[in-house]
Amino acid sequence: MDLRIEEPQETELNMTPMIDIVFQLIIFFLLSLKFKTIDRRIESMLPDDRGLQSIPETPVDEQKIKFKVFRRELASPTNAYTLIKLDNAAQFRLPAGWKGRRLESADRVKQYDAVLATITESLRTRIATYGGMPDAVKGEIVAPPPHGGAVPHGDVVSLLNTFIDVGLMDVRFEGTANPLNKADSAARR
């Protein structure tokens, strides 16, 4: 009779499934890793003195620079453009059919920036007539309904940017009231 106890074999852990899982995890985290999408922001304050009520006319002695924005040729996406009026005097036109900076050719981007540069220049001239103190001047971006409401957000931000560029930080927005401001829906509030 053979009573010898068998010598224990060298046990070995099978690493393969663990490595498989760990690689899966790595791939998951790699793919779900998302880099920051916003890198910049513009700070702004909503007027707390107004809310939704209409305000009395601003005093006439206030130094004010007003942009009026309109979207024209709304029916055609290739011809639609944004018209900007500076204090009802000067007019500027952003390139028609603008699809956004990333999608446009370099020439068109230059054209867009050139318009904004002329606007900035006009703003500087206006501020110079007010004594060159942008802090004392108020800016206003008005989007009169109905065509003002269709102006792309990006164009309004570009105008806001020109204001900040010339050092004018007090900007007010005015424009299309939301549907609930209408008298017929007042009861719902």
Place this chain on the structure above:
Amino acid sequence: MAARDIIPEAEDAKMNMTPMIDMTFLLVVFFMLTIDLSSKEFFPVELPYATEGIEDKTDETAEIKRFVINITRDGKIYFKDNEFDLASEDPGVQDDNIVALRTALRQIHEAGGGVIMREKDGASKVPVMIHADWGTKWKYVQWVMQACAHPDIKIYKLQFAVKKPPTDDE
């Protein structure tokens, strides 16, 4: 046949897995720690460009986290996993959606999560970031701003998410 006798038979070669597994675990830990789930609050939109924007540094220690309101090009609002469609043809639906957005904003202030979200005069302490597509119709942005400034909500601190325009050499 003498050569065969000289070359020793190849032994069962085994790779040492330990260093690779160590590195792999380190990688897993690294990705786990760096993954930022909060970025999910940003809906993918094409942001407007602005040269004067300030660097967006989220302050993790801030007592109150800002709200992010996403507005897509077709007039849909995404706020805290809720969708509000402002571009609906039916003005009644538009009304309902604006009311729903207001309600959502107000409820968050009331719930608070243990943080006092209002100043003594009732104004909200919470900044709102408007994360809107550049092509969004401006009226939708205005409606959102009006909803924020509504007497029930009183959010006055606002941020517009923008992108720095690429420079020529990029």
